[in-house]
Amino acid sequence: MNDKSILYIVATQYDNMGDLLINKCLIDLLSVNRIVYLDCKNVPEDFKNILLESKNVKEFSTISKFSLKGLGLIFIPFSNFGFSHIFKSPGPFGGAKNLNDKIRYLLFYFIYKTFHLKHTEPVLIGNDLIIDSAFDKWFWNRLSSFMSNIYVRSHLNLKVFSDNGIRASYSPDMCFLLSNASKVRKMEKNKICISFRDLNESIYERELIESLQIAINYYSLLNYSIEFFYQVSRDKDFNKKLYNLFANNSNIIFRDEVLTWSERDYYSEFDFVISNRLHVLLLAQCNGVIPIGLINNNVKTNKISNIYSSIGMDNHIFYSINTDDLDSFVINKNLIREQIISINKIQHDLIIDNIDYILS
Structure with a gap:
């Protein structure tokens, strides 16, 4: 190990393939010119093995007898x-709801503070x-005091x-690091895919079904193929329920298996996607x-x-x-695709610049 190596806590x-995606993208970028050690305690083998594919990525356990997760953190000093x-790991963090959350965040503070002192x-x-x-405001103020x-x-x-007087900067979602994020699609597919998570809110579900009815009727008149699918296993039942509401439409099918990491280019078969999952x-x-x-205004979709x-x-x-909304997308889809390619590249390059700055 050298003093340019990086420790990465996988948590x-x-x-959720979306969480695998953002971890994989960040780890692969960090490992371009550095050795990255992953603390993979309690990480499932299939998830871990994908993160370890890059040659400069290794398990923390190859150089340490302890993990930072659990009692092992007492050895950090x-x-x-x-x-x-x-x-x-990227993703949502903070918002302590109970005593256990507060203890977990205080342990995280201990880890980061102790490494900072080293x-x-x-x-x-x-x-x-x-x-x-x-408590959250206090926690972030304490972290930002040395970060x-x-x-x-x-x-x-x-x-x-x-607004809370805490220093931070902007960096886009790690998904934009995907190597195909700036490719231009030329071929028209006349296909749309649909996938939703169940928010367990009856009003939202009713409004969602009304909107899907409008969308399905619209795309069916244009002779689009429509496919319900799920990227997270626990979304299967809800998407099957939605599909069953429209199953008498001959243009509609249900993909009855979860999308896997090796199938992440699945989306390239479609012109449009409708969803309430961020990484879909x-x-x-x-x-x-x-x-x-x-x-809707649920915290899970506000992001x-x-x-x-x-x-x-x-x-x-x-x-x-x-x-009218759907018409606008269809009529202008070639222009919109060009705009998306430009946006993807801007976000991709901003992440690269931020990581270069951090590691410089």
């Missing part, structure tokens, strides 16, 4: 690994960092931190597909509105949809 949801930086630069990037309470590298993935999140929309967009978000507003695409996000 995320392991059943006595360790001397000499890492240049420490990162953690001259390892702590980094947070690609995150939604949440302030919901006085110069806190990056959030939406301008609204940046404003929240600024972004992964499709990075494959040249036009995203249409159908959301979609925040991120799409940050990249200048808030006109792709709706609470309900009508034929």
Whole structure:
């Protein structure tokens, strides 16, 4: 190990291909010119093996008998690994709801603070960092007192931190690092894919079904093929339920298996995607597909509105949809695709610049 190596704590949801995607993208970028050690305690083998594919990525357990997850963190003050930086998984972080959450965040503070004292630069990037309470504000103020590298993935999140007197910068979602994010699609597919998470809100579900009825009727008249699918296993039942509502339409099919990492170019077969999952929309967009978000004010979908507003695409996000909206996308789809390619590249390059700055 040398003093240019990086420690990376893998802590995320392991059943969600979107979380695999953003971790993989960040790790691969960090490992271009550095050795990256992953703390993979309790990470499923299939998830871990994908993260370890790059030659400069290794398991932390190859150089350490302890993990930073759990009791192993008590050994940090006595360790001397000499890492240049420490990162953690991107995604939502913060918003302590109970005592256990507070303890977990205080342990995270201990890890980052202790490594900082050992001259390892702590980094947070690609995150939604949440302030919901006085404890959260105190936590982020304490972290920012010694951290110069806190990056959030939406301008609204940046404003929240600024309003609370906490230093942070903007860096886009890691999905934009995908190598195909700047490819131009030439071929028309006349296909649309649809995927939703169940928010367990009856009013939203009723409004969602009304909007889907409008969209399905519209695209059917244009003779589009329509495919319901799911990228997260726990979304299967809800998407099957939605499909069954429209199953008498001969243009519609249901893909009855979860989308896997090796199938991430699945989206390239479609012209449009409609979803309330962030990384369904972004992964499709990075494959040249036009995203249409159908959301509500749920915290799980607010991040979609925040991120799409940050990249200048808030006109792709709706609470309900009508034929005029859909007409605009279809009529202007070639222009929209060109705009998406430009936006993807801008976000991609901004992440590269931020990482270059952090590691310089």
